[in-house]
Amino acid sequence: MMTLFVTLVFICFGLNGVQALNTVSHVAMDFGGTVEIPCQYEENYLDNVKYLCKGSSWGSCKMLFSDKINSAKYSIEDDKVERIITFTIKNLEWSDSEYYWCNIERPGKDYGRQFRLSVTNKGESKLSVDSQLITGYFDDQITIKCKYNGSGLMKWCRVGGDCRTSGKMNGAQVSTNRSVTGVFSVTMSGLTEQNIGWYWFDFGGLQMPVFLEVTERPTTTPTESTSFFSSNQPETTSYIYAAAIALGLLTLIVIVSLLTWFMLKRKVKTTVVEDPASLECAENPVYSNVPRPMLHQV
Known part of the structure; x- marks a missing residue:
């Protein structure tokens, strides 16, 4: 038996x-x-x-x-x-x-x-998350929030592993917080490659799976960090730079043209009004003896 x-x-x-x-x-x-x-x-x-x-x-x-x-x-x-x-x-x-x-x-x-x-129906689930995909960065911390409705024990579990409300989980430090009504927050600090994988929230017989992806934090160049414009608008930034260069060239051409016109105008005025030869002729006229034509007597 x-x-x-x-x-x-x-x-x-x-x-x-x-x-x-x-x-x-x-x-x-x-x-x-x-x-x-x-x-x-x-x-x-x-x-x-x-x-x-x-x-x-x-x-x-x-x-x-x-x-x-x-x-x-x-x-x-x-x-x-x-x-x-x-x-x-x-x-x-x-x-x-x-x-x-x-x-x-x-x-x-x-x-x-x-x-x-x-x-x-939307919003009626006793356990929900905004997204089942969560992204964190190596050597950093991530806070994952889950909305719940009701009272009872709340747990954070690794698929195929243990459940935690505090302590270590695959090398990361885990802490939880329920200070906000209806929100259960889990913070994992010191993320490593070992923390990549599926987890789930457990509450009142319900589970909500979430996948934690851990990657390198994206780096930004000095130009991107000091630029007034967002780095996710490369085309707009290029157009603005091109327009600025064109405007600068146009301004330079206008300035050069004005200087050239001013210098030419000044030279013409000096030639007409202050020509020494003209002034000498006006002040010291020269007279010449022209022979009188002879008259024939009849």
């Missing part, structure tokens, strides 16, 4: 993927939105086919798509470094509120782990 019980427990655990898969239990997302569900698997299933099916029970589970087949509504990404498959469901409708199974094909019976998706 004991042997039969152990066998049944093993079969049930193998079917639900307790030892092979780790994912959320319940996620709520707004109607019309997009949800991403992470599912971590064991290393020995790197090359196995992963797929998602829909149904409240294993027997009624209908396959939606796999890592070999994607569609406009459903897609899957397999990160073989972190051993996490990410299922994406777009343009959520009321009919998408259902139980799903994160599955891995294997000889004999497939592994599967069930989770529930609830589609809600």
